Amino acid sequence: MNVLVFDVGGTSMKYGIISEKLEIITKGVTETPNNEIEFINFVNEIQEANQENFNKISIAMPGFINKKENKYLYGTNIKYEVDFKKLSNFDQENFYLDNDGNVAAYAEYIQNYKDKYSNLLMLTFGTGIGGGIVTNGKIYRGLGSAGELGHILVSDNPDETCNCGKVGCLESIVSAKKWTEKCKELSKIDSNSELSKAFSSLGIGSILFDNSITLTKEEFVVREKILLYLSRGLVSFFEIFNNEIFVLGGSMADKPYDLVELLIEFILKNYEFKSRDFPLIEISKFKSDSGILGAATLALNE
């Protein structure tokens, strides 16, 4: 049993064939098509080229989907609709479609935690903040688009406009892109600080969470604000879902520095959880192939 998988992002899409043991047999990457026709044509081409090599197709999309109708509806990075029923040889039985955050959360759950826990929430940090919810071992979808954890409202600052159009979303304040922007701004204030020097050689925003760096006063204030808003998000999710674990992923998973320790410290210092324990926070074990592995996990387990 092999799965033909696509992990679609705003600028590029990965695809490949994955075995039931989750071995990547082939993989490739291409630019994300510009419209529905190009999209369907590309998937058709890949299907034809691999005809003998797969039994199921699974596609992870960056936005809202209608699973019943096999349609991708909308996302801030791909704004056109895709009706997957237009694929040649479309076969409902062997076709899987889901949101990329859901797929990532489900893959973490099935591959790493299903024997220990039943309720897992995942947040993926990149340009925005993606999310996925697993409750009682299953993806929670609501009417179809549940799990958009990055778009909960946590701020009343009118300058914090989100890509979704709302003001004050979690992702408009503390996405990985924002960490990098903050490091750039701080570098302009003091280009000789330890943080600025480390940032100029590494270029990644998560360096803000490196505990071995002594921060200036301004840098510390910026980091505390990030921890404050992230904590508001995590604490609110815990109150709603009473989950056992949070998994943080996305591009930052390669170098999270001390983010987890800082978050736990901040949360335990500022909030009380009477007769309950705050969930574990873990960094994703999957790196850049998490999307295609997640899409395969969905097709093989759901």
Ligand SMILES: [Zn+2]
């Ligand atoms: Zn938003």
